[in-house]
Amino acid sequence: MTFRDAARDAIHASGGRLTSQRELLLDLLAEHDAGIDAERLHQLASAQDPTISLPTVYRTLHTLEAVRLIVSNYTSSDHDRKQYRVNDDQDRFHFTCRRCGRVTMFRSALVAQLKQELAAQLDAQVLTVCICAGGLCSTCGQEDTP
């Protein structure tokens, strides 16, 4: 079952409707595995459907997130823009270079451990973890002027 099929089913199962706008946004999200923000998504969608509105993009993102087809998180500690991507049940975290602004995705087995430890420590169900790291990337860290 493709992502689009799964999406259609999930939307219908929740009483929603598969509009052309949603189809378009689903396709774009599927193409942007690394994540995309609402405004960029709107730009790309507008190229194919010039009448699509930014509120529709946001509402669709919320709808898709509610049925767990996509997930969202921030990728830097700055209050920049939220990133959305198809839900593959895999946590991803990001490092942002303070100087050049480049964002690098990372994963670590330590995060699963951390989740477990946290669950035990707080006696809670840990469902989501968002990690935003910042510093200097390899290139910028070697420059003279700090």
Next chain:
Amino acid sequence: MTFRDAARDAIHASGGRLTSQRELLLDLLAEHDAGIDAERLHQLASAQDPTISLPTVYRTLHTLEAVRLIVSNYTSSDHDRKQYRVNDDQDRFHFTCRRCGRVTMFRSALVAQLKQELAAQLDAQVLTVCICAGGLCSTCGQEDTP
């Protein structure tokens, strides 16, 4: 040396001035060890100095952060409001309950490991890490209606 003394020195050392507004905000920050957001800080400050403005609060927070007297981070994955607190050089992370909204601070030695691993993996200097966890707290996790 008290926090206020250290603050005065650091502000002067950077060419800044210790205004009554800054003194007030420093005292409030020192009282709120767990962290406080700009709006709440402004509310509390207004109680003692009704003319203090929100832009002054934000500007002061930036100034204090620039000289490393305080640190800031978000405490929920929603990145709702930034939290500020005096810099004790200790990372703190937070878990937010999805249902009741309660925020719990936590620490873990695994985070230092994670930082190291990340630095090695990306060949970067990792200066900051922000971790926001979410889920159900012990109380809410036991309730019937999910």
Next chain:
DNA sequence: CTATATGCAAAAGTTTTGCTAGATT
């Protein structure tokens, strides 16, 4: 004195909402 800070008002930037018309099932 002179550079730095403040207050006010207004702007910026992202995300949300109200409402009516339109599309989906």
Next chain:
DNA sequence: AATCTAGCAAAACTTTTGCATATAG
């Protein structure tokens, strides 16, 4: 036909900025 969704415009919300005035050193 009934209900869900889109578009538009405007609001909400946190944070930032421009500018004239006041204040610290």
